[in-house]
Structure formats: C-alpha cells, structure tokens
Amino acid sequence: PRPILLTRHGESRDNVRGRIGGDSMISDSGELYSKKLANFVEKRLKNEKAASIWTSTLQRTVLTASPIAGFPKIQWRALDEINAGVCDGMSYEEIKKNMPEEYQSRKKDKLRYRYPRGESYLDVIQRLEPVIIELERQRAPVVVISHQAVLRALYAYFADRPLKEIPHIEMPLHTIIEIQMGVTGLQEKRYKLM
Numbered sequence: 001p002r003p004i005l006l007t008r009h010g011e012s013r014d015n016v017r018g019r020i021g022g023d024s025m026i027s028d029s030g031e032l033y034s035k036k037l038a039n040f041v042e043k044r045l046k047n048e049k050a051a052s053i054w055t056s057t058l059q060r061t062v063l064t065a066s067p068i069a070g071f072p073k074i075q076w077r078a079l080d081e082i083n084a085g086v087c088d089g090m091s092y093e094e095i096k097k098n099m100p101e102e103y104q105s106r107k108k109d110k111l112r113y114r115y116p117r118g119e120s121y122l123d124v125i126q127r128l129e130p131v132i133i134e135l136e137r138q139r140a141p142v143v144v145i146s147h148q149a150v151l152r153a154l155y156a157y158f159a160d161r162p163l164k165e166i167p168h169i170e171m172p173l174h175t176i177i178e179i180q181m182g183v184t185g186l187q188e189k190r191y192k193l194m
C-alpha cells in the first residue's frame with residue numbers, strides 16, 4: 001500500500017489578515033512550514049522514485065511545495081480553494097456586516113450554500129472527481145498540497161465521512177495527514193510539524 005499525504009499550504013498572508021480566497025503569498029511562519037514539510041517529505045519518500053507532489057494553481061500552495069526537491073510537481077486547477085465569488089477577499093466579519101443574508105444562508109446550510117458568482121461545497125466535491133480518479137490510479141505516493149475546503153472534501157472521500165460533515169471537518173494548518181488503504185480499511189497518521 002502506498003501513502004497519500006494531505007496538507008494545507010503554509011499559513012498565508014491572507015490567513016493572518018483573516019481574509020478568505022485571494023491569491024496571497026505565504027507568511028514567515030508559512031515559509032518555515034514549507035521547509036519543515038520539505039524535510040519531512042524528502043525523508044518519508046526517500047526510496048519512492050515515482051512519487052509526485054500535487055498543488056493547486058494558487059501561489060500559496062506552489063510556494064509551500066517549492067523547497068521540496070527530487071519529485072515532479074503538478075498543478076491542478078481542480079485543487080484550487082472554494083471560489084468565494086463576490087466575497088473573495090473579505091473577512092467573515094465583513095460578510096456578516098455587509099451581506100447578512102448571505103452570511104445566514106451559509107450558516108444554515110454550509111454544504112449547499114453557493115457564494116454569489118462562486119461555488120458551494122457540493123460544487124467543490126464535484127470538481128474533485130478527476131483528481132480522485134487520478135489519485136486512485138496512482139501506484140506511487142502522492143503529496144497533495146491544497147486548501148481547507150478542498151482537503152475537507154478529499155479527506156471525507158477517503159475516510160468515508162458523510163457528506164453533511166464535510167464543511168465542518170477540522171483541517172488544521174501545518175499538519176500532514178497521511179492516509180493509506182489497508183486490507184482492514186483506512187489507516188491514518190497525523191504529523192503536526194509546528
């Protein structure tokens with residue numbers, strides 16, 4: 001069995017400012033994580049010649065992957081963060097204050113709520129289908145560096161978690177979730193690097 005390593009990008013400048021979406025760089029702390037992650041991956045996958053690193057097309061995942069040496073890197077648009085549409089770049093407080101109805105509808109049904117001109121969790125789950133097919137086809141380990149909403153959906157697929165839980169799954173920063181399909185089901189290890 002081969003492992004799949006899931007991780008969010010290192011902390012971004014927008015994470016620090018409390019803004020959603022965008023395409024910001026990583027913070028100093030995010031950069032430190034990128035180095036620790038590279039160290040971890042290079043050791044963990046030392047004898048795995050065919051392993052690969054998958055990122056989204058956004059700077060924060062590409063920058064997080066950049067110190068990792070020795071493996072091919074592939075960018076997937078399907079791994080980009082949930083598109084917050086008109087709310088892109090706003091903080092949750094701003095949405096609550098300026099668009100209270102949107103805020104309330106999302107709170108009521110976070111799975112189905114679609115940001116105006118953006119996406120819902122259900123949309124994200126649907127666009128992940130080709131990524132999941134390719135992940136299952138791969139025989140070698142894959143490191144997936146992506147975003148909170150996307151990783152919730154990917155993790156839920158492999159861990160067989162119910163749809164309605166997906167938007168609420170905890171997906172901490174600076175932590176690697178290693179999953180592996182064994183004969184007895186999913187095996188999971190977590191590495192909190194900082």
Ligand code: G3H
Nearest residue numbers: 020021081082147148149
């Ligand atoms: O910017 C998007 C966030 O990573 C998704 O978090 O779905 O809990 O608002 P949320």
